[in-house]
Amino acid sequence: MSDRVPVLEFRNVHTHYGPVHILKDVSMQIFPGELVCLLGGNASGKTTTLKTILGMVVPSSGDVLVDGEVMTGRPTADVVMRGISMVPENRRLFKRMTVKENLEIGAYLRDDDDVEEDMEKVFDMFPRVKERLGQKAGTLSGGEQQMVAVGRALMSRPKLLLMDEPSMGLAPILVQQNFDIIEQINDAGMTVFMVEQNANMALSIADRGYVLQTGQIVLEDTAENLLANEDLRRAYLGQAD
Amino acid sequence: MNQMPTRRSATDLDWDRVRRWGIYAGLTMAFLSSIGMVESLDKRLIVDPILSLGFLALLWVPVAFGYAATYEEAKEGMAAPEKGERDLIGGLAAGLIGGLFFVAFIAIADAVDLRGVFPRIGPALIDLLTFGRGTAVGGLLWLMISGLLGMFGGLLHVLPVRVRRAVTNALTAVFLVALVEIAVVDIFESLRLTVISDWIYAKNGGVTIAGAIVVGALAALSSVRSEGDAVVRFRTRYATMEGDERKRFNLIAGAVGLVLAVVLPMVLGGLTNELLANVGLFLLMALGLNLVVGYAGLLDLGYVAFFAVGAYTTAILTSPLSPKWTPMLTLDFFSIEGWVVMVVVVAVAALSGLVVGTPVIRLRGDYLAIVTLGFGEIVRILFLSDWLAPAFGGAQGIRNIPAAVAGPAEINGTKPQTIFYLVVIFVGIAVYVAWRLYHSRIGRAWAALREDEDVAEAMGVETTKMKLLAFITGAILASFGGMIFAVKVGSVFPSSFKLIVSIIVLVIVIVGGMGSIPGVVVGSLVLIGILGGPTQPGLLAEFGEFKLLIYGALLVFMMLRRPEGLWPSVQRQRELHQEEILQDAWLKAEAAADSAGER
Ligand SMILES: Nc1ncnc2c1ncn2[C@@H]1O[C@H](COP(=O)(O)OP(=O)(O)OP(=O)(O)O)[C@@H](O)[C@H]1O
Ligand SMILES: [Mg+2]
Numbered sequence A: 001m002s003d004r005v006p007v008l009e010f011r012n013v014h015t016h017y018g019p020v021h022i023l024k025d026v027s028m029q030i031f032p033g034e035l036v037c038l039l040g041g042n043a044s045g046k047t048t049t050l051k052t053i054l055g056m057v058v059p060s061s062g063d064v065l066v067d068g069e070v071m072t073g074r075p076t077a078d079v080v081m082r083g084i085s086m087v088p089e090n091r092r093l094f095k096r097m098t099v100k101e102n103l104e105i106g107a108y109l110r111d112d113d114d115v116e117e118d119m120e121k122v123f124d125m126f127p128r129v130k131e132r133l134g135q136k137a138g139t140l141s142g143g144e145q146q147m148v149a150v151g152r153a154l155m156s157r158p159k160l161l162l163m164d165e166p167s168m169g170l171a172p173i174l175v176q177q178n179f180d181i182i183e184q185i186n187d188a189g190m191t192v193f194m195v196e197q198n199a200n201m202a203l204s205i206a207d208r209g210y211v212l213q214t215g216q217i218v219l220e221d222t223a224e225n226l227l228a229n230e231d232l233r234r235a236y237l238g239q240a241d
Numbered sequence B: 001m002n003q004m005p006t007r008r009s010a011t012d013l014d015w016d017r018v019r020r021w022g023i024y025a026g027l028t029m030a031f032l033s034s035i036g037m038v039e040s041l042d043k044r045l046i047v048d049p050i051l052s053l054g055f056l057a058l059l060w061v062p063v064a065f066g067y068a069a070t071y072e073e074a075k076e077g078m079a080a081p082e083k084g085e086r087d088l089i090g091g092l093a094a095g096l097i098g099g100l101f102f103v104a105f106i107a108i109a110d111a112v113d114l115r116g117v118f119p120r121i122g123p124a125l126i127d128l129l130t131f132g133r134g135t136a137v138g139g140l141l142w143l144m145i146s147g148l149l150g151m152f153g154g155l156l157h158v159l160p161v162r163v164r165r166a167v168t169n170a171l172t173a174v175f176l177v178a179l180v181e182i183a184v185v186d187i188f189e190s191l192r193l194t195v196i197s198d199w200i201y202a203k204n205g206g207v208t209i210a211g212a213i214v215v216g217a218l219a220a221l222s223s224v225r226s227e228g229d230a231v232v233r234f235r236t237r238y239a240t241m242e243g244d245e246r247k248r249f250n251l252i253a254g255a256v257g258l259v260l261a262v263v264l265p266m267v268l269g270g271l272t273n274e275l276l277a278n279v280g281l282f283l284l285m286a287l288g289l290n291l292v293v294g295y296a297g298l299l300d301l302g303y304v305a306f307f308a309v310g311a312y313t314t315a316i317l318t319s320p321l322s323p324k325w326t327p328m329l330t331l332d333f334f335s336i337e338g339w340v341v342m343v344v345v346v347a348v349a350a351l352s353g354l355v356v357g358t359p360v361i362r363l364r365g366d367y368l369a370i371v372t373l374g375f376g377e378i379v380r381i382l383f384l385s386d387w388l389a390p391a392f393g394g395a396q397g398i399r400n401i402p403a404a405v406a407g408p409a410e411i412n413g414t415k416p417q418t419i420f421y422l423v424v425i426f427v428g429i430a431v432y433v434a435w436r437l438y439h440s441r442i443g444r445a446w447a448a449l450r451e452d453e454d455v456a457e458a459m460g461v462e463t464t465k466m467k468l469l470a471f472i473t474g475a476i477l478a479s480f481g482g483m484i485f486a487v488k489v490g491s492v493f494p495s496s497f498k499l500i501v502s503i504i505v506l507v508i509v510i511v512g513g514m515g516s517i518p519g520v521v522v523g524s525l526v527l528i529g530i531l532g533g534p535t536q537p538g539l540l541a542e543f544g545e546f547k548l549l550i551y552g553a554l555l556v557f558m559m560l561r562r563p564e565g566l567w568p569s570v571q572r573q574r575e576l577h578q579e580e581i582l583q584d585a586w587l588k589a590e591a592a593a594d595s596a597g598e599r
Helices: A046-054 A076-081 A099-106 A115-125 A127-131 A142-154 A172-187 A199-205 A223-228 A230-237 B015-034 B037-041 B053-069 B085-111 B123-129 B134-158 B161-179 B181-190 B194-200 B209-225 B230-240 B243-267 B270-295 B304-318 B336-360 B365-384 B416-438 B441-451 B453-458 B463-489 B499-512 B517-531 B541-561 B570-598
Strands: A008-017 A020-030 A035-040 A061-066 A084-087 A160-164 A191-196 A208-213 A216-222 B045-047 B404-406 B409-411
Touching (some): A008 A046, A020 A046, A020 A061, A035 A046, A035 A172, A046 A076, A046 A084, A076 B453, A084 A142, A099 A115, A099 A142, A115 A127, A115 A142, A115 A172, A172 A191, A191 A199, A199 A208, A199 A223, A208 A223, A216 A223, A223 A230, B015 B053, B015 B134, B037 B053, B037 B123, B045 B053, B053 B085, B053 B134, B085 B123, B085 B134, B123 B134, B134 B161, B161 B181, B161 B209, B181 B194, B181 B270, B194 B209, B243 B416, B270 B463, B304 B336, B304 B463, B336 B365, B336 B463, B365 B499, B409 B416, B416 B441, B416 B463, B416 B517, B499 B517, B499 B541, B517 B541
Parallel strands (some): A035 A191, A035 A208, A084 A160, A160 A191
Antiparallel strands (some): A008 A020, A008 A061, B404 B409
16 A cells, blocks of 8 residues: 555644644545545544645645645645545535536636536436436435535546535435545545544545544544544444444 | 425415514605605606606605515515515505504694704705605504505516516506606607607606606507516527627627717717716726726725826826916827827826736735725825925816817817717726637736635746736726726816725616626616715716715625626626525436336
């Protein structure tokens, strides 16, 4: 594993919001084809980690590397150009724009001619999205919004897909569907980095996982080991199952 | 299926509502009289001897409020509201109540001398309002008039759609024909057909009675033959046009517009040309501000600063009265000198857009509005200041700005035609630029930015760059406006660049329809063309001192009733109204699919 170049690497990253220290010496690596999840409770710094990857927040020390190249301090557009895209927390569609316009923004930085083709691919994955193409995104149901949010992220042809709490606010059946789709996307070769609080579910499809606690990585292991880990069970998975 | 919920029975009137609207009507009429509107507008005749603009300003009130008092929304799943005598009674009652209040106002104004507080309420007003026949007769007449007009308002609900449309169209047509009197007279004069215009218009101004009857009848006839409201139908059709068809339509509309723009100034007189030039000047600014506010969603309240910068740059570069160290170029569009002026104007505008934009770009919403407001005033005060007076002339400004030149033609304010042509060219450029930008990647980025800045950034939209771009493009369009303004007026003073200009341009954009190019065109025509700009008269020049009042009232009305503007952009319309409709259509389709599946 170690001779491969990670798609994404954090080297001792510290992040601050003003004087407040959020990420504390975070190091991690995500390799091509992996499905890695980042577990952590509320306000542990998960969303901040994703924003740091995208360059929306600049680390106060340490480096973010994409394909082995230092991207620290580079504008978000550059990072997106390198093939990283995000499904934001709560999906955050452009509510008053149509589904189609949402997908088009996803392809904003592309200047090739295959955008239409990729849109077809999204429709293949989510036939419902095609039916709703002219509808205002804000009027979609929660499940449909999730589909459009994933479709929008895929429209930039990423090689690394970031997902911020994909199960948040969805009914249990939709959560399951959603994880199936993530697994499917990953099986098709996409590297996925997923932030979740729903540790059980996330670990069931992930290859590896990191556990973040008040901005520090406290655990790092394969998904099976994490699922079996007593400390983690107690902290995140609850007593049941 | 259970029975449809029924409404109140046909004879049951919502008296509360009738009373309320009646009182509103009376208070409105009293207000309009007490600010002196009736008196000042009385000079302008709409239909020669019987109706003046002043009385029209009063008479629409009982009609509209009688209509409102008896208006009932059609609700899905409920029985259609029954129409009938109830509406007539309601309208009549609202009108009578309104009339009563108004008569009371007249009586009080007659009995007590209110001139200390309301300088406009004097014997002249009373005389006018009582038709010179004393309070008793006048009051009775007003009760009758107001009641009948209120009933007419109620009657509008009862009339079959076609008849109603014929009536309203006839009235609107007469008003419009009276409105555009100066333009029509000009045109008929140039065509040497004064016979016709002399017959339609009376000598004192206004339509003759015979003219009014003919115009009204023609409008009524043409509307009876058509299906539905022509304007609405046209807009819907335009909104649903597909790519090629719309392109063709835009092309034809552009060509017609071009022909009109070339021919109109030749047949119109100086006053009308001046008016059109003003419309164009404000349209140019509104197109620019529309990029900033409508497209990128940045509420800029200091937009006049860029207009001022354009005007002052032109003045400094061309006027012999500007400081000695500055050049004295001619704005000759066919020579290198003119292009130098334009390039410098653009460069200075872009730079000032950058200077204003950079510090404020990180602010959002209200903060941005407040800070830009400040910047707008700072720029004006700088031009006004003694400190910079050696360069900008302080309160005296810069005078003697020479005419612009295009080949053999001189362009200046004494020949409004020439200014109009110049404005048309720049408006054409601005429309093209705005349209191209809107349909480009940049336009998409602006839309995303307006919706959700953070997500837009995460999608790779260079938010800072895009915002600055909007500011700079807007600034450049405004500076062209300023350049033309300087040439037109021949001098620039700080007092021409007050906050009110920013506000009026913003009102044009809002009333027309944010983010909509046709909307901005309609907005400029209606507001600047009819009402007039901050210091420029419109077709209803008599409105003069009441202009801002009408602007305000219109803005409030639009915000409450039609927040998407007169001609909304497709997107805005969706944002504000379509939500429910789409949701509905979707639910219905869903239900239909379900029941089809069950079978
Ligand atoms: N823009 C900001 N300015 C200041 N503090 C912030 C900002 N954004 C986040 N924080 C703080 O940083 C900490 C971590 O926030 P973050 O959003 O990364 O948490 P999270 O792990 O994603 O939580 P959740 O599971 O609730 O989404 C929180 O205490 C939060 O209040
Ligand atoms: Mg979060």
